[in-house]
Amino acid sequence: MNELSSFWSGWVIVLTLGSVFGSYWLLASVRKGHKPSNTEKVETTGHVYDGIEELDNPLPRWWYWKFVILVVFSLVYLALYPGLGNFKGLLGWTQINQYEREVAKAEQEFGPIFAKYASTDIETLSQDDQAMRLGQRLYSNNCAICHGSAATGGYGFPNLTDNDWLYGGAAHEIKTTILDGRVAAMPAWGASLGENGIHKVAQYVMDLSGQATDTSVLDEGKQLFTTNCVACHGQDGKGNKLFGAPNLTDNIWLYGGTEQNIKQTLRNGRAGQMPAWKEILGEDKVHIVSAYVYSLSNQE
Ligand code: HEC
Numbered sequence: 001m002n003e004l005s006s007f008w009s010g011w012v013i014v015l016t017l018g019s020v021f022g023s024y025w026l027l028a029s030v031r032k033g034h035k036p037s038n039t040e041k042v043e044t045t046g047h048v049y050d051g052i053e054e055l056d057n058p059l060p061r062w063w064y065w066k067f068v069i070l071v072v073f074s075l076v077y078l079a080l081y082p083g084l085g086n087f088k089g090l091l092g093w094t095q096i097n098q099y100e101r102e103v104a105k106a107e108q109e110f111g112p113i114f115a116k117y118a119s120t121d122i123e124t125l126s127q128d129d130q131a132m133r134l135g136q137r138l139y140s141n142n143c144a145i146c147h148g149s150a151a152t153g154g155y156g157f158p159n160l161t162d163n164d165w166l167y168g169g170a171a172h173e174i175k176t177t178i179l180d181g182r183v184a185a186m187p188a189w190g191a192s193l194g195e196n197g198i199h200k201v202a203q204y205v206m207d208l209s210g211q212a213t214d215t216s217v218l219d220e221g222k223q224l225f226t227t228n229c230v231a232c233h234g235q236d237g238k239g240n241k242l243f244g245a246p247n248l249t250d251n252i253w254l255y256g257g258t259e260q261n262i263k264q265t266l267r268n269g270r271a272g273q274m275p276a277w278k279e280i281l282g283e284d285k286v287h288i289v290s291a292y293v294y295s296l297s298n299q300e
């Protein structure tokens with residue numbers, strides 16, 4: 001919490017204590033000393049309406065003490081917990097340390113379960129129903145926002161169920177992706193190849209998956225591809241998981257496979273980023289969610 005300046009802190013303290021003591025003063029000042037007996041004439045407040053007089057009985061005793069207890073409670077509370085300007089309270093309680101205590105308690109409770117799963121290899125774990133329910137929950141909370149609730153991905157976000165991998169689908173490759181994150185670097189070619197060059201190489205890329213529309217430029221396109229693209233996408237265009245360079249021959253597209261999509265990819269480049277989860281989830285939870293991702297494309 002931000003500190004208040006000492007003026008505003010003082011102001012809050014004066015207002016808060018002022019209203020607590022003010023309430024008590026109000027209560028005490030209107031209190032009548034004794035309860036009148038039944039025979040004694042009770043004073044009226046002087047209000048009469050339609051023949052009904054308003055009597056001036058004292059507050060019932062329980063009512064009075066309820067207010068006194070309330071005042072005492074609020075003073076004790078304000079002494080123990082933060083509430084008076086910058087005064088931290090005698091207990092030193094904060095929302096943050098309470099949250100941290102609860103997290104530590106949960107770690108203590110669930111830590112051993114996660115640790116047990118963490119020592120099971122990913123392939124075996126992916127067959128364990130209970131672990132996979134946990135994995136699905138971790139997935140829904142952390143991954144579905146980008147990869148979709150069914151993990152089928154979307155524009156720029158890979159499908160995790162289709163056995164087509166940018167960075168490899170072996171258990172340890174999936175885990176490395178999730179632990180450390182991935183940053184893809186597809187350079188922009190607009191400036192160096194020009195619109196004409198983009199057209200030619202785009203036709204060649206389309207031809208790799210059997211959908212070229214302008215076959216007259218394929219030879220030149222292939223030449224451009226060999227010069228500029230094979231370092232990452234490979235001689236045959238099948239990609240390279242070291243760079244996350246996609247297979248261009250399988251008609252599965254991260255950014256769409258129409259001529260327009262491909263030309264846009266080539267003109268401007270692409271830089272997909274998968275966040276790293278090691279710090280956020282910790283290694284044990286990453287292990288479980290890795291097994292869940294593994295299970296999606298390795299169903300019996
Ligand atoms: C430095 C390595 C590198 C070079 C060189 C490179 N690419 Fe890429 N390319 C990538 C990476 C990495 C991606 C994935 C980008 C992403 O995931 O955001 C990619 C993505 C693509 C895609 C999008 C595929 C999809 O599924 O949507 C196309 C098309 C493509 N590259 C074609 C080419 C062509 C054509 C060339 C040569 C003119 C080329 N690339 C040169 C690394 C490279």
Ligand code: HEC
Pocket residue numbers: 139142143144145146147156157158160164165166167168174177178182183184244271272273274275277289290293
């Ligand atoms: C902010 C969006 C975002 C979130 C959240 C996210 N991812 Fe990703 N993920 C991506 C992107 C983008 C890529 C592709 C990177 C690239 O273009 O090279 C990716 C790639 C991957 C890959 C590699 C796929 C392949 O073909 O090799 C896996 C596996 C993966 N994510 C799993 C997860 C898991 C599990 C979680 C949750 C713990 C998660 N992702 C959360 C954006 C996200």
